[in-house]
Amino acid sequence: MALLEVSGLTKAFGGLTAVDRLSFSVDQGQVVSMIGPNGAGKSTVFNLLTGAYRPSAGRIVYDGNDITGCKPHRSARLGMGRTFQSTTVFRTETVVENVIIGQSLHLKTGVWGAIARTNKARREEEKVREKARSILDFVGLTNVATRLAGSLTEEAQKRLSIATVLAADPKLLLLDEPTGGVNLEEIGGLIELIKKIRQSGVTVCLIEHKMRMVMSMSDRIVVLNYGTNIAEGTPAEVANNKQVIEAYLGARRVA
Amino acid sequence: MKGITSPQAAGWLLALIVAVLLPLFTGGYLTSILLLIAAWSIVAVSLNLLYGYTGQLSLGHSAFLGIGAYALALIAVKVHVGFWPAFFAAIAISGLFGFLIGIPALKLRGPYFVLVTLGFAAIVGVIALAWTGLTGGANGLAGAPRPTPIPLPWGGRLKFDSLLNMYYFTLFFLIVILFICHRLVHSLIGRTFIAISHDENLAESLGINTMWKKLLSFTISAVFAGVAGALYASYNSVISPDIAYFTRGMDVLACLIVGGAGTMAGPIIGTFVMTAIPEALQIVPSLRTLINGFILMLFIIFLPAGIAGGFKAFSSRWGLKSEERRHGAP
Numbered sequence: 001m002a003l004l005e006v007s008g009l010t011k012a013f014g015g016l017t018a019v020d021r022l023s024f025s026v027d028q029g030q031v032v033s034m035i036g037p038n039g040a041g042k043s044t045v046f047n048l049l050t051g052a053y054r055p056s057a058g059r060i061v062y063d064g065n066d067i068t069g070c071k072p073h074r075s076a077r078l079g080m081g082r083t084f085q086s087t088t089v090f091r092t093e094t095v096v097e098n099v100i101i102g103q104s105l106h107l108k109t110g111v112w113g114a115i116a117r118t119n120k121a122r123r124e125e126e127k128v129r130e131k132a133r134s135i136l137d138f139v140g141l142t143n144v145a146t147r148l149a150g151s152l153t154e155e156a157q158k159r160l161s162i163a164t165v166l167a168a169d170p171k172l173l174l175l176d177e178p179t180g181g182v183n184l185e186e187i188g189g190l191i192e193l194i195k196k197i198r199q200s201g202v203t204v205c206l207i208e209h210k211m212r213m214v215m216s217m218s219d220r221i222v223v224l225n226y227g228t229n230i231a232e233g234t235p236a237e238v239a240n241n242k243q244v245i246e247a248y249l250g251a252r253r254v255a
Numbered sequence: 256m257k258g259i260t261s262p263q264a265a266g267w268l269l270a271l272i273v274a275v276l277l278p279l280f281t282g283g284y285l286t287s288i289l290l291l292i293a294a295w296s297i298v299a300v301s302l303n304l305l306y307g308y309t310g311q312l313s314l315g316h317s318a319f320l321g322i323g324a325y326a327l328a329l330i331a332v333k334v335h336v337g338f339w340p341a342f343f344a345a346i347a348i349s350g351l352f353g354f355l356i357g358i359p360a361l362k363l364r365g366p367y368f369v370l371v372t373l374g375f376a377a378i379v380g381v382i383a384l385a386w387t388g389l390t391g392g393a394n395g396l397a398g399a400p401r402p403t404p405i406p407l408p409w410g411g412r413l414k415f416d417s418l419l420n421m422y423y424f425t426l427f428f429l430i431v432i433l434f435i436c437h438r439l440v441h442s443l444i445g446r447t448f449i450a451i452s453h454d455e456n457l458a459e460s461l462g463i464n465t466m467w468k469k470l471l472s473f474t475i476s477a478v479f480a481g482v483a484g485a486l487y488a489s490y491n492s493v494i495s496p497d498i499a500y501f502t503r504g505m506d507v508l509a510c511l512i513v514g515g516a517g518t519m520a521g522p523i524i525g526t527f528v529m530t531a532i533p534e535a536l537q538i539v540p541s542l543r544t545l546i547n548g549f550i551l552m553l554f555i556i557f558l559p560a561g562i563a564g565g566f567k568a569f570s571s572r573w574g575l576k577s578e579e580r581r582h583g584a585p
Contacts, residue, residue: 105462
């Protein structure tokens with residue numbers, strides 16, 4: 001069953017068409033990778049999916065809902081979580097606070113509850129704190145829970161940004177270069193984490209440049225070039241696709 | 256109050272004792288200065304919620320101060336209701352204006368939002384000055400009432416005819432509003448405000464309805480500024496358009512920056528310093544803006560976190576627990 005179905009998605013910035021009649025789908029429970037040369041429009045696709053940009057044309061159906069042009073907080077509420085290419089965490093807050101903020105969309109306490117500190121509000125805070133602890137345990141950041149997020153290593157910040165999104169209980173997780181800017185020795189741990197997330201039942205869609213990683217962990221691969229998908233299929237199919245080899249992999253093999 | 260560690264609690268308690276006892280030993284003039292410090296502190300606290308904790312800079316808080324003040328006087332004078340209905344109506348009107356202006360203004364981000372708040376303040380200032388039929392124009396508006404006495408449970412009545420009682424009345428609201436801000440900022444809702452102040456895009460991607468949360472913060476802030484306006488009007492009885500003049504909004508911001516935006520004590524320390532220094536030096540009013548501008552410049556260059564913010568950084572470097580480690584330990 002397709003959790004996400006994109007058809008004819010187009011985004012033009014003035015005269016530049018960044019995404020051009022793109023169609024693809026992501027099935028429930030899969031890991032789908034989006035690859036392509038720099039400037040192929042991968043991050044723009046993520047921004048269109050979550051609603052950070054409004055599409056010029058096309059349709060995005062997520063979990064049976066037409067979410068084309070929805071605001072980011074709406075798509076997040078429907079269960080679509082995302083991380084950003086440039087690692088984004090609340091740097092001056094502690095690690096555990098970041099994960100607490102990540103749970104905001106489930107927040108039930110209102111203004112009165114907050115001011116009066118009702119029993120309900122206290123219980124909710126207790127629950128939120130409890131959940132933050134278990135998520136930090138899941139991503140392996142328990143030992144740095146009270147540190148400021150900005151003081152962590154790049155790899156730990158990547159983990160934290162994933163933990164913060166996970167706190168919102170997404171069904172589909174969009175990861176924009178989850179290993180970008182991370183030391184080669186540390187990438188293995190992040191790959192393990194993504195596999196663990198997938199095992200927990202979350203569908204993952206990721207943008208990556210590291211071919212070996214993409215080939216080993218993806219169920220399907222979407223290849224983008226000039227804003228349109230030139231190929232889609234299993235890693236084996238994509239690796240043997242002539243167009244892909246010409247546009248992307250071929251150049252690498254020569255080099 | 257939870258979330259405040261003992262050195263802070265001691266500091267607050269000391270400040271409270273001084274604030275309550277000081278006017279008993281000083282003359283009326285100093286009490287009136289303290290009353291103004293309390294009233295302007297309320298505005299600074301309200302701006303702090305919006306700017307310090309939600310990251311939305313308003314240069315137009317003088318508008319809500321003016322709306323609160325004029326609404327109290329107009330309702331009391333023209334509708335002939337008692338103080339309390341007029342008071343609550345005035346702060347509701349101020350909050351309503353905040354809500355209505357916030358809807359279009361908060362769709363804008365950064366400097367565009369700042370400009371809209373400034374423009375709104377300019378409009379309110381002009382209305383206060385030019386709509387003579389309603390506001391009395393430059394002559395001002397007289398007849399804002401003092402609070403009607405409250406019957407005490409043990410007999411007698413709490414009267415507000417003396418300066419001292421008006422001071423305690425204003426101080427009471429400052430404490431209540433500070434307490435509300437403290438609870439809000441340290442709640443889960445407050446964390447969404449703080450998240451927005453750090454990174455609005457990240458907050459929105461996490462499912463926080465940033466527009467609604469900003470509007471909530473803006474409206475609460477407008478209500479608080481309206482309270483300060485109504486209290487001032489009630490104390491002074493006559494109000495003139497300069498209460499709504501936009502430079503007052505700048506003064507409030509200056510107090511907030513000097514004291515430390517995004518800290519609980521900052522707005523009060525800042526208002527105290529910015530009022531007390533010119534007062535202590537007996538500076539003529541026309542030179543005050545100059546001196547305040549100079550102080551503000553020094554702070555922006557040398558201590559941008561303000562007095563309370565600088566103290567926080569200093570104390571955390573020396574291993575003292577700081578208030579802003581919001582429930583840091585898991």
